[in-house]
Amino acid sequence: MGIAATECLLEMYDERRSLEDYQKGVPRWCTGCGDNAILAAVQRLLRDEGLRPEKTVFVSGIGCSSRFPHYLNTYGFHGIHGRALPVAEGVKMARPDLTVFVNTGDGDCLSIGAAHWIHAIRYNMNLTVFLHDNQIYGLTKMQASPTSPIGTKSNTTPRGSYLDALNPLTVTLGVSNVSFVAQAVDWIPESLYQIVRAAYEHKGLSFVRILQRCPEWLPKSLEPWMQDPDKIQLLHHENALRVSDQLAMVYKNHRKHDPLDMLDALDIASDLERIPVGILYQNKDVPCYEDTRHSDVLRSDDLVRHGLEHEFDKYAV
């Protein structure tokens, strides 16, 4: 017997969640910090997708951005510096039924956790990874990060940083099994939300670099791009994102880009003058490591016992 339509509707009403259902605590980020915008976009995603809080896990490392899980009413794992990705991989491998997000900063992901970043791309587990890139170490009070532009004056580089910034987009695009690479900026909420959502919908590891402002330590770093909308390049394609009319009124620089076109993606990612915003690369056919590794064998006590007895037989004397 089916359920009455009214009952069904009532259930749906119960299941319906508002933004408040996903919010927790008062974020302790600085006023104007890009993390606030990312949190707003992600909370909106959770509500719009109706994700069940108990089935959702946010994993982070250490840094300003890694406080992220504390401000969500889901399960969260605020771990150690650089290791958010392997923790998240463990969660996903053990529990493919959980939706797993990763919040990691430029120091966390690209410096101390760089090995895990490269290999996470290669594993291509179904995780949504947000790289909160403010080009500086914030929590430890202003040291140069791998993405700090050359010449950045910081507490460890008082006469300016010595090295060219690392480009997380080209590096990520160069790793085998890469399946989703996008870039967003914290000050365009509409496209930020679009990209966060597309990343969530992608099956595989979605790597989203979000350029965000650090008003405390590096207030001027992104100013040229904020003040000149023409220095933002919106990527669009029928297989990717569309540029809304409102957005098009402000941001006039558009580029049609097929997310399957790797060479074009590398070309876009290498442009240091303009900030591309949108999906640089997406390949839905890359297998996920957890699918490759999980067998169809239904685990049971009996299965373990039989397997064990079979092994004991091999060593029996």
Add this chain to the structure above:
Amino acid sequence: VTDSLVATERPTGGRPAIELSEHIVEIISDSGEGAQRCGQSFGSIAARMGNGIWTTEIIPAEIRPPARSVAGASGNRIRVGSGKITNGGDETDLVIAFNEQVLLGRVRDGELKPGATILLERMWRDHQLPDIRESYIRAYDRLVDAGYRVYEVPMETECRKLVNDARRGKNMFALGILCFIYSFDLQMARDQIALTFGKKSQDVIDTNVRLLEAGHAWAGDNLDFCYRIPAVPTTQPHIVTNGNTAVALGVMASGMELCAMYPITPATSASHYLSDVFEKVGGIVHQAEDEIAACAFAIGASYAGKCTVTITSGPGYSLKQEAIGLAVMAEIPLVVVNVQRGGPSTGQPTKAEQGDLMTTIYGSHGDAPKVVIAPATIEDCFHSIITARRIAETFNMVVVVLTDASLATSQQPYPRPVFQESWIAPPVDQSPIPAGAKPYDWDATTGLAKRFIPGQPGGMHTVTGIAHDRNSHVAYDPEINMEGLRARSLKLAALQRTLQPPDVFGPESGDLLVVGWGSTKGTIEEAVESLQAEGKAVSSMHVRFLNPLPPGIKEIMQRFDKVIAIETNWSDDPNELIIDESNRRYSALATLLRARYLVDVDCWTEVRGRQIKPSTVRQVLLAKLEK
């Protein structure tokens, strides 16, 4: 060990076999010539005969050391006895060597008993290169002069009659010789070959059986001696494995589903074996990009409800320290296996040492209480993993299982485990969390809290490595910090309350108590037993739980006049010119016992990269008794 020298009738052949209570046999060759396989097969056949065995791998440090080099000896050492054998024993009685150089290395290291029997490949005597011929003859003469009983065996020549590549068939020919010498049932040897080469074609099996038979026949025609080591077959079914295989079987039996690892000697063979068989029971071995990732991956999986194991050795264990501290702080169950090897740094990767006890108990910064279990036997490697998983999940703690290269690579028969459903981890709890419950609701007495697992409705919270309160909220309040530290510490005491005092091997009181932990158990007890047989008031105590230490230890120690720890880690020799009581560094267990119980525990240690010999322990104890 005394040979009884009683000639008994041999069922086959005409010669009388000398009956022995035990013998130590070595098969050594250049790396890649199959001496390992020969030795392992020999051990397995002996175990099938009902003999006690202990096999020890002889491994060069390099994958392909130069051929015919003193440092390149690769092979296996098998101690065979009438009764149970608990350790590798003293010096070797009989050795088969594929060249004289690898043999010289063993002689140099003092591994051969004076007057030991040597069966030496003869081909080098007629080698085309004069250098090799001369080196062989020189070595041969030296060995004979030194009093060894040397038999030259034309292995190459004989094997060539059967196979083209004699270098690859010699090992089974040697096995045939050994089967003759020790009066083994040839059919059992054939069965063993079929099992060993089970994955290969019937052709390969037949060829190896022919080589075995040829070796057996050659020995019968040419050797003027043979032995018999009476077996005492048990009715209880036994299995023979090394410690790493036992660990892997323990992982399967514990109901764990995931193992995250990174390759490292001498731990890797456990993961190799698991990789081969784990999937059949729905398990997965994840080879991570590094040791830290392996540990973090395991913590993530454990956090999500499936207690996971990470298997490593010293250097890898050091790398995991920060992640282990996270699991301690967030109270996430985790099983870590540390197969100790020689340290510090890269140290001696293939060699045995017990150098990691302190770093295991006290490792990771801050106060990071964790459980440390040290299996003392190969059988115990199996059961310790099951115990470790249960403790980890009951107390939400990190449990480290400390084995070592000696246990990892040695083989021994032990009773076939009888499966119990209670070994297996329960299903992941997905029941709703009652309103008002807190993720760290530490019990006032035991410090225990019931963990909330992702998927449990109403349990949403963020675990953190930062100091936190009962709600898992970040808290820098001094009272809350103290509360968390207290709870995590009390859990160790709660576990300690459930432990039994260790058994005393021998009388409950006396002149001298020997204490040990881990792989030295068999060696210590053998030495102690021989002294007891001479009327000495010596007993021993082996500690399995190193953290927390079980109750009753102080009381046991106080019933003896003297206490000495025997370990395979460094301690200063009190006779050194600049060493005195104010600066002597004691061995790890001695330090722990002295600090905790205020008992004057002396120590004697040796770090030679191998098991201590029972005769050495015996000498040490005799000296201690006289002091």
